[in-house]
Amino acid sequence: MYTQALNTLDPQAAAEDSVLEARFQARIDAEEKIEPNDWMPAAYRRTLVRQISQHAHSEIIGMQPEGNWITRAPSLRRKAALLAKVQDEGGHGMYLYAAAETLGVSREELVEQLVSGKAKYSSIFNYPTLNWADIGAIGWLVDGAAIMNQIPLCRCSYGPYARAMIRVCKEESFHQRQGYELMLTLCRGTPEQKAMAQDALNRWWWPSLMMFGPSDTESVHSGQTMAWKIKRFSNDELRQKFIDATVPQGHFLGLTFPDPDLAFDEATGHWQHGEIDWSEFARVVAGDGPCNRQRLAAKRKAEADGAWVREAALAHADKRRQRQAAAWRVAAE
Numbered sequence: 410m411y412t413q414a415l416n417t418l419d420p421q422a423a424a425e426d427s428v429l430e431a432r433f434q435a436r437i438d439a440e441e442k443i444e445p446n447d448w449m450p451a452a453y454r455r456t457l458v459r460q461i462s463q464h465a466h467s468e469i470i471g472m473q474p475e476g477n478w479i480t481r482a483p484s485l486r487r488k489a490a491l492l493a494k495v496q497d498e499g500g501h502g503m504y505l506y507a508a509a510e511t512l513g514v515s516r517e518e519l520v521e522q523l524v525s526g527k528a529k530y531s532s533i534f535n536y537p538t539l540n541w542a543d544i545g546a547i548g549w550l551v552d553g554a555a556i557m558n559q560i561p562l563c564r565c566s567y568g569p570y571a572r573a574m575i576r577v578c579k580e581e582s583f584h585q586r587q588g589y590e591l592m593l594t595l596c597r598g599t600p601e602q603k604a605m606a607q608d609a610l611n612r613w614w615w616p617s618l619m620m621f622g623p624s625d626t627e628s629v630h631s632g633q634t635m636a637w638k639i640k641r642f643s644n645d646e647l648r649q650k651f652i653d654a655t656v657p658q659g660h661f662l663g664l665t666f667p668d669p670d671l672a673f674d675e676a677t678g679h680w681q682h683g684e685i686d687w688s689e690f691a692r693v694v695a696g697d698g699p700c701n702r703q704r705l706a707a708k709r710k711a712e713a714d715g716a717w718v719r720e721a722a723l724a725h726a727d728k729r730r731q732r733q734a735a736a737w738r739v740a741a742e
């Protein structure tokens with residue numbers, strides 16, 4: 410990275426860089442995967458670290474709103490499914506941090522950026538889970554939106570990210586189904602249960618649409634990340650695909666969407682939607698959503714409480730290394 414920055418002062422090195430960049434883009438255009446030891450432009454590396462680490466942080470912070478309901482799940486079956494789901498999210502965070510580490514950044518650095526409040530994570534996890542139906546709505550809508558965004562990432566040009574996404578998407582698909590099945594059970598239950606499901610949809614619908622990021626006209630990174638085939642579709646394209654897939658599912662549940670402008674357009678075959686409140690999105694991303702402070706405080710506490718485990722694990726690994734080295738020395742004598 411540093412070398413490429415210096416090259417702007419050296420015409421010959423800059424010319425070499427532009428040859429490398431052209432070769433790199435040709436590989437991307439030919440759908441080749443870029444691997445950790447391959448040459449890549451500094452900006453490609455930076456973009457991947459930004460996106461993959463934000464994604465990892467989202468998975469980790471995303472454990473909190475649902476973790477809130479593990480002790481209050483209404484049956485053993487629901488509790489087992491929710492526990493498994495929250496553990497999966499933790500696992501996704503780990504694969505993603507590992508994928509980011511292949512780009513030369515350490516996990517400690519990334520976690521420090523999260524706990525210090527410098528790093529972004531998905532806006533959606535700054536909303537509260539107020540009743541049990543929220544667990545269904547998160548599975549159905551939030552995991553549904555995540556799948557829509559992440560299936561194309563399985564074809565991302567960067568090999569380690571693309572490969573991590575394959576497993577993540579399989580697990581997200583289970584999450585989406587358990588969420589929808591939970592909503593279906595509530596909607597076929599008592600009028601009170603159906604009202605809970607409707608209330609959850611009312612609160613989670615708009616924040617779920619915001620997960621896809623700003624509109625294409627406001628998206629800073631989409632142009633370049635699509636040229637590099639990190640992203641395959643724009644934010645608005647994915648949002649529209651999600652709406653088209655989800656609205657009929659909501660109608661099957663007998664629920665209504667909290668958008669008076671939602672209407673099917675026969676000419677385009679798409680569901681048209683009302684205006685998204687981008688001022689709310691900006692507030693939540695800037696740290697002023699309903700739960701931003703609570704989420705970061707919980708993460709900081711978990712980091713501090715778990716410090717002794719990390720120290721003990723490192724000391725244990727060190728001791729094993731020393732014992733192994735001593736055993737090799739004895740064997741060599």
Ligand code: BYC
Nearest residue numbers: 464467468471530531532555619620621622628629630631
């Ligand atoms: N929240 O130029 P843009 C999950 C930021 S799913 C917060 O369009 P880009 C899970 C963006 O980072 C959720 N910030 O950016 C599901 C950028 O800021 P910086 C995680 C957002 O990167 C279920 C600025 O706005 N999924 O984990 O081209 C259960 C301009 O945006 C948001 C992923 O991370 C947002 N919603 O597109 C548990 C998927 N949207 O960096 C867990 C991978 C935008 O310039 N990520 N921003 O300061 C992506 O696909 C893309 O990064 C995005 C944004 C579509 C999110």
